[in-house]
Amino acid sequence: MNDLRQPHEAEIIERVQETPSIYTLRLRFTDPAVHAAYRFAPGQFNMLYLYGVGEVPISIVSDPEDEHIVDHTIRAVGRVTDAMARLQVGERLGVRGPYGRGWPVEQAKGRDVVIVTGGLGCAPVVSVINYVLKRRDRYGKLTIMQGVKHADDLIWREQYEAWSQLPNTQVLLSASEGGPLWPWHVGHVPVLFDKAALDVANSTVMMCGPEGMMIAAGKGLLEQGIPAEDIYLSMERNMQCAVGKCGHCQMGGQFVCKDGPVFSWPEIVARLGIKGV
Amino acid sequence: MSSAVFLPHADSQRLFDLLHGAGYQTLAPQARNGAIQFAPLASAQGLPWGQHDEQRPGHYRLEQDHSPRAFAWANGPQALKPLLFAPQETLWQVERDAGGQMRFAAVAPPQQARAVIGVRPCDLAALKIHDAHFLGGARDGHYAARRQGLLLVAVNCSHPAETCFCAATGDGPAAAEHSGYDLLLDELDEGFILRAGSETGRALLGQLGLPAASAAQAQQAERQQQDARDIQQRGLPKDVSQGLQGQMDHPRWQQVAERCLACGNCTSVCPTCFCHSEREQPALDGVSSEHLREWDSCFTSGHSYLHGHLVRESGAQRYRQWLMHKLAWWPEQFGRIGCVGCGRCISWCPVGIDITAEAAALCQGEQA
Numbered sequence: 001m002n003d004l005r006q007p008h009e010a011e012i013i014e015r016v017q018e019t020p021s022i023y024t025l026r027l028r029f030t031d032p033a034v035h036a037a038y039r040f041a042p043g044q045f046n047m048l049y050l051y052g053v054g055e056v057p058i059s060i061v062s063d064p065e066d067e068h069i070v071d072h073t074i075r076a077v078g079r080v081t082d083a084m085a086r087l088q089v090g091e092r093l094g095v096r097g098p099y100g101r102g103w104p105v106e107q108a109k110g111r112d113v114v115i116v117t118g119g120l121g122c123a124p125v126v127s128v129i130n131y132v133l134k135r136r137d138r139y140g141k142l143t144i145m146q147g148v149k150h151a152d153d154l155i156w157r158e159q160y161e162a163w164s165q166l167p168n169t170q171v172l173l174s175a176s177e178g179g180p181l182w183p184w185h186v187g188h189v190p191v192l193f194d195k196a197a198l199d200v201a202n203s204t205v206m207m208c209g210p211e212g213m214m215i216a217a218g219k220g221l222l223e224q225g226i227p228a229e230d231i232y233l234s235m236e237r238n239m240q241c242a243v244g245k246c247g248h249c250q251m252g253g254q255f256v257c258k259d260g261p262v263f264s265w266p267e268i269v270a271r272l273g274i275k276g277v
Numbered sequence: 278m279s280s281a282v283f284l285p286h287a288d289s290q291r292l293f294d295l296l297h298g299a300g301y302q303t304l305a306p307q308a309r310n311g312a313i314q315f316a317p318l319a320s321a322q323g324l325p326w327g328q329h330d331e332q333r334p335g336h337y338r339l340e341q342d343h344s345p346r347a348f349a350w351a352n353g354p355q356a357l358k359p360l361l362f363a364p365q366e367t368l369w370q371v372e373r374d375a376g377g378q379m380r381f382a383a384v385a386p387p388q389q390a391r392a393v394i395g396v397r398p399c400d401l402a403a404l405k406i407h408d409a410h411f412l413g414g415a416r417d418g419h420y421a422a423r424r425q426g427l428l429l430v431a432v433n434c435s436h437p438a439e440t441c442f443c444a445a446t447g448d449g450p451a452a453a454e455h456s457g458y459d460l461l462l463d464e465l466d467e468g469f470i471l472r473a474g475s476e477t478g479r480a481l482l483g484q485l486g487l488p489a490a491s492a493a494q495a496q497q498a499e500r501q502q503q504d505a506r507d508i509q510q511r512g513l514p515k516d517v518s519q520g521l522q523g524q525m526d527h528p529r530w531q532q533v534a535e536r537c538l539a540c541g542n543c544t545s546v547c548p549t550c551f552c553h554s555e556r557e558q559p560a561l562d563g564v565s566s567e568h569l570r571e572w573d574s575c576f577t578s579g580h581s582y583l584h585g586h587l588v589r590e591s592g593a594q595r596y597r598q599w600l601m602h603k604l605a606w607w608p609e610q611f612g613r614i615g616c617v618g619c620g621r622c623i624s625w626c627p628v629g630i631d632i633t634a635e636a637a638a639l640c641q642g643e644q645a
């Protein structure tokens with residue numbers, strides 16, 4: 001019996017410390033056949049297993065056409081992710097996946113891509129930003145909007161600055177509380193919409209971050225005239241199985257692990273903003 | 278409908294022998310620790326002859342009398358759920374050598390053809406839901422292994438409890454023709470009317486060479502089924518799923534939360550609840566670890582835990598999650614409500630919270 005919940009062994013090929021609490025693990029399955037057969041789409045996630053400790057859902061941030069490596073950028077917040085932070089190059093963990101429905105990168109072809117993220121930065125959108133930048137000719141303008149609570153909370157600041165230098169790419173940042181060296185906007189994400197000059201009929205929006213931020217941003221974008229079905233969000237819920245069986249990730253009748261984590265606005269709006277759903 | 282035959286009570290053991298002869302282990306209801314429970318049973322003598330159950334909100338009692346019947350009770354706390362979806366089981370294990378290499382290995386449940394005698398129509402309905410959940414989409418290997426070779430000998434209900442409302446959900450008290458049983462019993466005072474519902478059942482029944490049930494016996498069974506339907510008092514509001522939409526802020530959630538202990542009994546006894554969590558159990562040898570799953574409940578805080586906060590902090594939110602999932606959101610997932618009218622959550626709730634009363638109050642809107 002080959003249970004679909006059984007991980008495969010993978011080796012850490014490279015480890016990058018992004019910030020004091022955020023690290024990236026670059027992985028390769030130790031079984032070459034498993035590695036060769038592994039395919040994923042941006043926005044999908046894996047369950048990473050640390051020996052004797054447990055499993056956590058983590059987005060895949062590498063490029064789906066990079067055949068050599070699977071990258072995960074992880075924030076150390078608790079039991080599993082703290083212990084995983086201590087792993088070094090050459091050490092092994094378990095990986096199963098990919099799971100879920102990723103970003104609508106196909107539907108977005110030929111259109112402008114608008115990324116909205118908030119909080120402490122969000123791994124799922126990093127995958128799609130990199131995906132679009134690598135295939136620049138297939139997409140129109142790329143707009144990246146990020147809101148953070150405090151100016152100091154922005155991670156990957158250099159990365160944002162680098163992105164903002166790219167052609168046909170606009171980066172807009174806002175902090176609800178600015179700071180001395182904060183060159184960007186002050187306020188919540190929606191303050192950015194007027195600055196963005198969105199082509200509302202020709203944009204696909206992809207959002208990820210705290211639910212309150214996504215609700216406010218989604219409403220703001222609808223007001224700007226973006227059709228609801230062109231707005232997508234990546235949701236987060238407790239996940240144990242990742243295959244639609246354990247029940248933990250449910251939002252109403254939706255299973256975030258298999259029906260999501262990426263949902264279109266009309267698919268999920270009835271469940272947004274209701275405390276306890 | 279296949280032709281019905283008759284087996285006198287005195288010959289009940291022939292049913293067990295037939296199943297043993299065909300290679301099945303037999304599981305059957307027995308009175309144990311004050312409740313009817315399914316457990317391995319080889320002899321018809323061990324059936325709960327003369328047992329009656331008394332059930333009310335927050336109340337379950339067994340009583341013995343002189344009834345000549347083995348199935349003159351409604352249901353115990355278990356349905357088929359624990360037999361197929363184990364309360365705790367190992368999904369896989371891993372060994373790690375000195376060099377840090379890991380070897381993952383599947384842990385399969387024991388393979389044994391089992392026959393369950395005394396399955397109620399509501400249990401069949403719940404089984405259908407669990408089959409859709411565990412076997413549909415990504416197939417659950419552990420459930421599938423236990424499900425394979427499971428033979429179902431169902432029995433129509435003649436003595437529904439006060440808490441039963443299967444007539445209202447359409448899942449009982451008599452099993453519908455394609456509800457999944459292999460054999461179906463109607464119990465009369467002098468014995469059983471048997472009919473087959475599958476090829477396996479037909480072949481088995483043929484081996485018994487029993488006489489056809491008489492017209493009078495068939496009539497008696499039919500009357501008994503009708504009475505079992507008529508006696509039921511509880512029900513769910515009409516179009517309950519629709520009625521619950523828009524009631525997420527109803528004050529009733531807070532009122533029920535003041536009584537609810539968040540103990541999760543209702544989810545344990547519910548035959549359709551499928552939530553479970555996974556857990557790691559490293560062995561003391563330091564070189565191996567087991568990955569387990571065990572039943573979980575939407576009433577626990579861990580169920581909705583996300584780093585830093587709980588999605589469902591309050592008891593009101595958790596009770597609402599349970600009831601809304603069962604009655605309002607389930608149809609989105611499985612094309613029907615997640616309640617089969619067995620009434621177990623009513624009897625086994627220590628404070629006697631009654632899902633039918635809650636649903637009725639909620640569907641009435643907020644004028645209450």
Ligand SMILES: Cc1cc2nc3c(=O)[nH]c(=O)nc-3n(C[C@H](O)[C@H](O)[C@H](O)COP(=O)(O)OP(=O)(O)OC[C@H]3O[C@@H](n4cnc5c(N)ncnc54)[C@H](O)[C@@H]3O)c2cc1C
Nearest residue numbers: 056057058059074075078079080081123237238239583584
């Ligand atoms: C689809 C998806 C993609 C994700 N992608 C990333 C990513 O790319 N990078 C990253 O750093 N984090 C990501 N997360 C969040 C990450 O899964 C949690 O931070 C992590 O599970 C915390 O585990 P812990 O044991 O270290 O923390 P603890 O607080 O000790 O949590 C204990 C357990 O609760 C569960 N749990 C806790 N928080 C979450 C959560 N937010 N989501 C799901 N289960 C949780 C897990 O089973 C966890 O092991 C993602 C979550 C989801 C649902």
Ligand code: SF4
Nearest residue numbers: 537538540541543626
């Ligand atoms: S409704 Fe009753 S059985 Fe269910 S959690 Fe509350 S107290 Fe326990």
Ligand code: FES
Nearest residue numbers: 242245246247257
């Ligand atoms: S994570 Fe188990 S059902 Fe979605």
